[in-house]
Amino acid sequence: MKYWNLWDRAGIYIIAFITLIIFAILTPNILTITNIVNLLVQVSIVAIAAAGMTFALTSGSFDFSIGSTLSLTTCVLAINIPRIGLFLSVVLALAVGVILGLINGIIITKFKVQTFVATLATMIIYRGLSSIYTHGQDASLINYRQIKMFSNGEILFIPAPIIITIFVYILFYLIFKYSLFSLFVRSIGSNEKIARMIGLNVDRTIIYIFIMTAVTSVIGGIIQTSQLLTGNAKFGVGFELEVITATILGGTRISGGKGNLWGTLCAAIMLGIIKNGLNLLGISDNYQKLITGIILVLALSTSRIMEKEKRDVV
Numbered sequence: 396m397k398y399w400n401l402w403d404r405a406g407i408y409i410i411a412f413i414t415l416i417i418f419a420i421l422t423p424n425i426l427t428i429t430n431i432v433n434l435l436v437q438v439s440i441v442a443i444a445a446a447g448m449t450f451a452l453t454s455g456s457f458d459f460s461i462g463s464t465l466s467l468t469t470c471v472l473a474i475n476i477p478r479i480g481l482f483l484s485v486v487l488a489l490a491v492g493v494i495l496g497l498i499n500g501i502i503i504t505k506f507k508v509q510t511f512v513a514t515l516a517t518m519i520i521y522r523g524l525s526s527i528y529t530h531g532q533d534a535s536l537i538n539y540r541q542i543k544m545f546s547n548g549e550i551l552f553i554p555a556p557i558i559i560t561i562f563v564y565i566l567f568y569l570i571f572k573y574s575l576f577s578l579f580v581r582s583i584g585s586n587e588k589i590a591r592m593i594g595l596n597v598d599r600t601i602i603y604i605f606i607m608t609a610v611t612s613v614i615g616g617i618i619q620t621s622q623l624l625t626g627n628a629k630f631g632v633g634f635e636l637e638v639i640t641a642t643i644l645g646g647t648r649i650s651g652g653k654g655n656l657w658g659t660l661c662a663a664i665m666l667g668i669i670k671n672g673l674n675l676l677g678i679s680d681n682y683q684k685l686i687t688g689i690i691l692v693l694a695l696s697t698s699r700i701m702e703k704e705k706r707d708v709v
Contacts, residue, residue: 397485399512399684403646406646407644407646407655407658407661407662407665408658408661409644410662410665411662411664411665411668412606413441413557414665414669415665415668416455416500416670418668418675419673420670421492421672421676422672422675422676424673424675425548425668425672425675427647429454430671430675431537432554433562433671434561434664434667434671435554435556435557435664435667435703436546436554436556436557436679437670437671437690438464438648438663438664438666438667439556439557439559439560439618440556440559440615440618440619441474441554441613441615441634441637441638441641441663441667442505442560442564442641442659442660442663442665443512443559443560443563443611443614443615443618443651444461444465444582444611444612444614444615444634445611445638445641445642445645445660445662445663446563446564446567446610446611446656446659446660447461447464447567447607447609447610448461448611448638448642448659449571449642449645449647449654449655449659450541450577450580450604450607450608450609450629450639450645451604451605451607451655452566452584452639452643452648452649452650452651452654453580453581453584453647453651453652453653454580454581454583454584454600454601454604455473455584455587455650455651455652455655456503456576456596456605456651457510457511457514457639458499458510458514458608458635459511459514459515459635460499460514460515460517460518460521460609460635461608461611461612461631461634461635461638462497462518462522462612462631462632462635463517463518463519463520463521463522463525463631464492464495464521464609464611464612464613464616464631465488465510465524465615465616465617465619465630465631465634466490466525466628466630466631466675467491467495467524467525467528467596467613467616467617467628468488468491468492468523468613468615468617468620468628469525469616469619469623469626469630470483470525470528470529470533470627470628471487471488471528472483472485472488472493472542472616472617472626473534473535473620473624473625473626474528474529474534474626475487476536476539476542477536478537479658481541481542482541485617486617488514488613488617489610489613491548491568491613492609492610492612492613493553493609493610493699495517495521495605495609496602496605496606496607496608497606498517498612499513499514499517499605499609500598500601500603500604500605500606501602502516503561503605504540504597504598504601504602505598505603507645515593518635525627525628526628528628529626529627529628531628533625533626533627533653534625534627535624535625536620536624536625536626537595537624538573539584539624540547540624542617542620542621542624543621543624544615544621545618545620545621546618546622547621551593554699555618556618559613559614559618559632560660563611563614563657564657564660565573567656568657571602571654572696576603576709577662579595579596579597579600580600580654581652581653581654582595583595583597583601584599584648584650584651584653585651585652586652607665612634615634616630616631629665633684636688636691637666637687639691640666640691641659641662641663641666642662642691643691643694643695644658644662644665644666644691644694645657645658645659645662645663646658646659646661646662646663648661648698649695649698650702664685668684668688669683669686669687669690669703672700673686676704677695
């Protein structure tokens with residue numbers, strides 16, 4: 396138990412440090428300031444969405460539709476910025492995110508559809524909406540480069556995506572650490588039946604959680620649109636698996652009841668280090684996906700073993 400408690404508290408930080416050392420030996424360029432900044436910018440989209448997913452997994456849920464939400468966000472922005480301008484388009488995208496999260500929450504809580512089935516179905520629906528909205532074509536923003544402020548903008552020489560990531564994590568940490576909402580989330584993840592018996596509004600809390608996962612995906616979609624200046628229904632394929640991998644690897648219990656926001660951020664950065672290091676070594680994207688899949692299996696296996704060991708001790 397001492398081993399598993401140590402692993403629970405510090406495992407991801409140790410692994411991330413070892414990963415960094417290995418790639419620093421294999422490709423010293425990974426430690427240059429320019430590369431570190433680029434790495435953190437690249438990680439920001441997954442990290443921001445993983446902050447929302449941490450709340451979902453802590454409650455015993457997950458959201459497979461976030462990749463499609465990101466895709467739809469890029470399409471909404473690309474179509475509407477030329478029509479109504481940047482500010483109103485961003486507000487519209489955030490509003491769409493709230494609606495998509497609300498739909499997920501209602502399907503799960505009011506229609507009693509299992510989370511896996513519900514979000515798998517909405518993943519397909521939202522991606523279909525993306526394709527319909529853009530008529531299956533790329534929507535270019537090459538002539539509307541003001542949106543680049545979300546990727547190229549800086550404050551005190553710190554790129555905007557990093558600042559947004561820091562802001563999201565500080566805000567979510569305060570919510571996670573000090574709010575009654577977070578207590579409700581953990582209670583639902585520990586035992587939903589008991590949470591209902593003691594009078595917690597479980598359905599409303601779950602709806603709020605799915606709104607959070609959708610909105611954080613929209614923020615990631617805004618950054619991606621800013622980087623690529625394009626909206627496309629094919630964006631975000633496999634995004635949900637990266638986000639879930641980072642969340643579980645960071646120490647959030649897959650069965651619910653316990654979350655680790657800073658562990659999630661560290662895991663997202665570690666996955667970014669692996670991708671960045673493999674790119675610098677000239678290893679193809681196919682192998683990167685393979686490695687991400689292997690990491691997810693190992694993270695799931697470790698989480699299950701740790702939970703079993705703790706139950707056996709109790």
